Amino acid sequence: MKKRTLLLPLIGLSLLMTGCAKWIDRGESVTAVGSSALQPLVETVAEAYQTENPGEFINVQGGGSGTGLSQVQSGAVDIGNSDLFAEEKKGIDAASLVDHKVAAVGITPIVNKGVGVSDISLENLKKIFLGEITNWKEVGGKDQEVVLLNRAAGSGTRGTFEKWVLDGETAKRAQEQDSSGMVRQIIADTPGAISYVAFSYVTDDVATLSIDGVEPTDENVTTNEWIIWSYQHMYTKGEPQALTKEFLDYILSDEVQESVVGELGYIPVSRMEVERDWEGNVIQ
Template identity: 80%
Template structure:
């Protein structure tokens, strides 16, 4: 009797496991890797998409734009998130990749709230990151040493900032961080600190600086009065297929473009009054 019962439960277990295996087989998943500036938007959209489509999974990871572009080019992931055009990144064959622009992000200098400044000239901002200004008192702030915090070398946020603020020069060597959230926390806790981040990461913990009287606002980005901005790209290796194609279509749907993007501090591409090519030239 005991042997029969054990056999019965073994058969039940096999049937159950077989059913689970079939359910798992029906599940689909893709991975999107790259830009930390774009990460909060993709994570939020992925969560909403998965709620609407049980059994489909969108794995979202950071790592920076350079990582996203190299990973998608190699075929290691389905989507490479980037603040940069693929043409801007060395070692990337842009002709193999398909660009899906899903949003625009403004990038702003952020500072410790106690530096004593609200506005800075573009020239002085450049001098700070090139190491030519070393104390806030030199430009009307408090007597505090300037503490620079950079994003890591592969960061699209850093590349965008250096392109538009430093005329393509490399910022002076300083502490670096991969995570936008960590950058914000360090700036908030460090007297005299300055860095830069996407609008979507700005919080009450830190201060922002207007540049030559122009404030870092969405409206000023849409007209190019605020020049430190970039497209948010989701690249695929060739034409996207199946779940990748469906998720990218969802990213461009009204559900995301009208309901999620603005809430998270991004700007829909459709609201831009100007358009840039990969070299930074205005084409609209």
């Protein structure tokens, strides 16, 4: 989202702050925290919702899926955004939370454009992140050291990647970043670098890798041919009420799902041809 600079007279600023306080007092403010993979979608939809509903405020923050789940469970925020099912996070009482799946998103390995590799086997990708392959020439690329970059431990994107690529093992200790946007920038600027991001973060300054000939596309996610994907969850503590319910209904509306969700690189839940449970089993 582009940053905007708004110059207000002192009196106007005072009125604006007073107005915000009144929204909070009336329960017309919602805070959603968590997954950075989901953040661009929630921010965009929040801005549209606020435009259509003056006087109602949706505050969106990142911090990772673990943060979102723990904060919504504690009651510190209204919505916890997560790439993972609540059942997958230790210390989270999933039974106390209500899951609202608002989209699905593919996750892809990304590399610096100079590595000389465009396709890799799942086995070799796993070996790279476990530190068993350390030079790109070992997988048909340039004679160049592999530079690993991971998301932080609480990241749902990392959790999904480790689940499906590393069979649940932990990636080799490496530099970590909280932000998917920063991961992409570092990969673009660092020779030999590799990491992973949601499809929605892929831009022309990095290259994606196909795996065993399967391309990281929305179509391949919908059929589960590309297995590295997750639902985008917006959890509430109990059934949502008031503005929280209104905002969730809005993001799940046909209009938003059919326009905004797809345009931002996510996949509407209605397009998924398969369904997975929290253990990864295909149930439809």
